[in-house]
Amino acid sequence: MALLLSAQAASQNPTPGIHSAGELHVVEGKYDLAAALADEDVVALTRIPPGCIIVDARLEMDDLDTGTALVGDLALMEMGAVAALANSELIKDSDLGQAAGVARMDNLDAARRAVLEVAVDKERYVVYHVTTAPGTGAATGRIKASVFFRGKEYGE
Numbered sequence: 001m002a003l004l005l006s007a008q009a010a011s012q013n014p015t016p017g018i019h020s021a022g023e024l025h026v027v028e029g030k031y032d033l034a035a036a037l038a039d040e041d042v043v044a045l046t047r048i049p050p051g052c053i054i055v056d057a058r059l060e061m062d063d064l065d066t067g068t069a070l071v072g073d074l075a076l077m078e079m080g081a082v083a084a085l086a087n088s089e090l091i092k093d094s095d096l097g098q099a100a101g102v103a104r105m106d107n108l109d110a111a112r113r114a115v116l117e118v119a120v121d122k123e124r125y126v127v128y129h130v131t132t133a134p135g136t137g138a139a140t141g142r143i144k145a146s147v148f149f150r151g152k153e154y155g156e
Contacts, residue, residue: 002041002042008027008029008030008045018049018051018150018151019151023151024055024148024149024150025148025149025150026146026147026148027046027048027126027146027147027149028046028144028145028146029044029046029047029144029145030142030143030144030145031043031045031142031143032140032142033141033142033143034139034140036064036136036137036138036139037064037070037137038130038133039132040130040131041129041130041133042077042083042084042127043130043143044077044125044126045126045127045143045144045145046126046145046147047079047123047125047126048123048147049123049149050119050120050123051119051121051151052119052149052150052151052152053116053117053119053149053150053151053152054105054116054148054149055148055149056104056147056148057074057090057091057104057105057126057145057147057148058102058104058105058146058147059090059091059096059102059128059143059144059145060142060144061096061100061141061143061144062097062138062142062143063097063098063099063100063138064097064134064138064141064143065097065134065137066134066138067098067134067135067136068098068135069133069134069135070095070098070130070132070133070137071132072128072129072131073089073090073091073092073093073131074090074091074094074128074129074145075129076090076115076116076124076125076126077125077126077127077129078124078125079122079123079124083129084127086115087112087115088112089112090106090116091103091104091106097134097143119151126145128143128145
């Protein structure tokens with residue numbers, strides 16, 4: 001297990017600020033592999049600011065598994081943590097890295113809504129978490145995430 005940081009996640013630049021509840025913002029992060037992914041690896045792709053609610057997410061991946069085993073989640077992780085938050089999956093159990101492609105945020109169940117539809121007063125990472133390692137992992141390739149969010153409204 002390793003924690004891998006993209007330039008956007010590791011950067012000292014602040015995440016985009018939210019100015020009003022009606023504005024939609026996006027953050028993007030990309031990570032170019034230098035070695036094959038392993039089981040339980042966490043790739044921090046970007047960060048979202050405090051006080052926001054995620055409304056959509058997009059995951060792009062190259063073919064990172066010459067077999068058909070790689071499975072992972074696009075999720076949230078607290079700053080300083082080493083594992084994704086429980087029930088924070090924006091895209092859950094994705095096999096996208098087996099053959100490359102693009103995926104959008106999937107249907108949220110009640111447990112995930114309870115985590116994702118609540119704004120918190122701290123910055124968080126958006127991470128790709130490997131839940132099943134590739135059979136034969138590619139040593140190069142890209143993982144990219146785009147996350148759309150808005151400021152919290154009264155009562156959220």
